[in-house]
Amino acid sequence: MNRYRINQMRAAQTRAGLNRRQFLGRAGAFGGAVLLTPSLLAACGGDDEDPKGNGGDTEPGPTADPNKSTGDLLMSNWPLYIDPTEDGVTGSVDLFKKATGIDLTYNEDFNDNNEYFAAIQPDLANGKAIKPDIIAPTFWLVARLIELGWVEALPLDQIPNAANLLPSLQKPLWDPTGAYSLPWQSGMTGIAYNIDATGRELTSVEDLFDPEFKGKIGMLTEMRDTLGLVLLGLGKDPSTISFDDAADAFDKIEAAKNDGQIRQFTGNDYQDDLVAGNFAACVAWSGDVAQLALDTPSLRFVIPEEGGMQWSDCMVIPKGADSIKEAAAWMNYVYDPVNAARIAAYVTYNSPVAGVQDELRKNPDTVGLADSELMFPDEETLGRLKVFKALDEDEEAQFDDRFSSITTG
């Protein structure tokens, strides 16, 4: 999934002739118009997460030696997913380095879950450590890595700020003991559209299948986003779906692909097609569209009335990493609400850290973001979001197989 942040924010702003406050104002205004509020109510909200249900789960496995330390730290994260460090002083990375003396290398080379997993699989499967000390895969890949035993248990006693994790994200489905992962950011999957191309507001998943937009529809190669949304459109619950129950949704996507309704399945690059006018509407991630709309005001984002998907990208420590102490220090740092707010203000996704909204409100530069529905969706919206079921290995193979037989048809 993608997480872009204003690339070279300052440059873009000057180019568009906006100062920061105007920019945030517009972002705020956009955020307000972003989420439709159809009549469905939060009542149906399937919260499978049981925030305080501590029930003594069996695990966690052996914690990595918490004193393993090298003085440096390498994190691989999604591109544009942190405030930039271009002046080398004021970015979160710079501030962390200065505060701790830890030599943090922050790489933005995590472009795709499958691709990244394919790259690390040969090493981890053979018991070799990979270079990065922290990576931030999407929740379902986190679950897979935990299941395979390819991640270290977090030294939580060195991360006191982990207590700031939002209750709804504690001990989540993908990490039932909460011992292995801490979310970096969460986000929502909905529909992005260009109102100039569609000529009307879109409200429903069904709009993606409207023959009027034939050949102008994009969907994501991230199966859980695309399939999840289509399942919701069919009135099914992606958080409890079985392979057999998903057959209708697969058939629907396949038929739309075969007759040319769907133009392309993309990764992050759906934004290229959306901005270039090749897509009229597509499955999209919440944080991107706010940003793109600054330059292309006709872009809209909606959580369809049938519901939307929710996901998290989580920090984990790959097995065999040798900078455990440093990794803990960094995690602790980004879970401080002040630092988390600085990052959140740039990425416009949903911060997993409690207190971020208050921090944003304190700062006149970011106060506009504190009320963004995109960053802080209300209860009603949250009630309509689903997290895709945690598939076991065999089930996942079935789903992946069917889905990629459609996308590589």
Next chain:
Amino acid sequence: MTTTARPRRRLGDLVLAGFSILVLFYLFMPIITIVAFSFNDPAGKFNLTWSGFTLANWSDPFAGGDLLDAMVYSIKIAVMASLVATVIGGLVALALSRYRFRGGALINLFLVLPLTTPEVVLGASLLNFFVAQDERILFFDVSRGFRTILVSHILFCVSFVAMTVKARVRGFDWSLEDAAMDLGAPPLRVFAKVTFPLIVPGILAAALLSFALSIDDYIITTMVRDVGGEPTFPLYIAGAFQREVSPQINVLSTLILIISVSLMASGSILGALRQRRSMA
């Protein structure tokens, strides 16, 4: 030739020239786009639609240090890969064209195989090879990174080098060497004075081809690189396409174009001069 045929022939020439120029235009369409978009002032982070002229991107052609680092890394790999591939591939070509020996035909077949193997297959097989270790049949454990990229690039260049050099020296009269030796020249001297000058154009062409293949390789490199390691230029571009398409990519590409065209032009001018002098 009859008088009536002449105008028709001229017309034919015109059609041929017009068609050829159109084909050249086709070849240059993306290049024109790349150069033009280096002057684009993109509305957002994707430099894919035209939205206004600016010189700003050129104010600092080497802005975006990562991009430049990737380029330098690619050049480093390409130089080393083409050097090694040219030497070992050139030796194979010389052996094949200079000697008659048992197994020559089989070697020719071996050389063709990497060329008929799709890149994605070659890359995947190399990846599996590099990560297979101790428990397997292999004694070679290389962790992925600079070395594995280099080794793979050399591999796919060797066949191209051998084929190119072989074609260039085909029909070369090896008895010239004998003549030189008969005149009392020691073998090394013969190689330096007789053989090498004759094969040098083929060697040069092969080295250039290898360099071009290596610096542009994406498919194989993406599989034999290390996670979290430095990206080569094509890897960087592929990553960038996922998040932002910056005009700096166009600026750097245009620069590379200008540099290579001027190198080529000066090369051909030098060649022309030398030719004129030798004729005089």
Next chain:
Amino acid sequence: MAGGGEERNQRRGTWQPYAMLSPGMLWMALFFFAPMVILARYALSEPRDRFSGKYDLTWRFENFTEVFDRYGEQFLRSFRYSGIATLLCIALGYPLAYWIATRGGRYRNLLLGLVVVPFFTSYLVRTIAWTTLVGDEGPILGIAGALSLEGALDSIGITTNGGLLQTQTAVILGLTYNFLPFMVLPIYVSLEKIDFRLLDAAKDLYSSSRRAFWKVIFPLSLPGVFAGTLLTFIPASGDFVNAEFLGGPNNQMIGNVIQNEFFVQFDFASAAAISFILMFIITVGVLVYARIFGTDELSV
């Protein structure tokens, strides 16, 4: 295949040729044949589970028949796309090479340079430039729109739903583009070797320059065409970059399937089986070809 007979004064080697061959052959043995053996092992194995990368060699030949059944369509599509692209390369490349060789005069090298120059920019950068050119708001459809050709283009299947990007036309266009120099250069080389006084002589014989061309020049340039065909068709049929950037979900080639099987499905057995089927088809084709025309023509 080496056309040994052509070589004048080849020496009979004792140890020297083997010494000269050894570095290259060692490299190939280690980094081509050994990896291929591992791949072959996968093609005949069954996975223990999905992600561990542990496979048991069970000599399971069904891997081959299964993937052939499953991906027959993509195989055919790949060969169709690369076949059309190769033909287009000949149609575009031959006249260009002929023009440069016969009418280039002292600008020959410059013109040849112009053929190569576009390829000094990165493959990916060029392909991304193509996405701009063929995009819905791009210049090509803009011109077609100005000439009111959209309907016509759609009805003859050049565009799909009025779009060009993410169609088979765009994929074939990209393949043709990227491999065109590999066609032009060998054709040029073989044309350059021809003594064009032959053409004058032939004109006396056949009285029409068209007949003279087809009877004399074209046959002599065929080695170049054949070499170009190999250099274009082989990489094009295994390519996946063009289909990925320029194609849609209905235009994926066998290269994309291999990529997907390896790196999304982690089904190394299937991926390896597909790889070997593809290599087998290509290699057999090349050997048949080489039998007829000689492998030396494989190089520029």
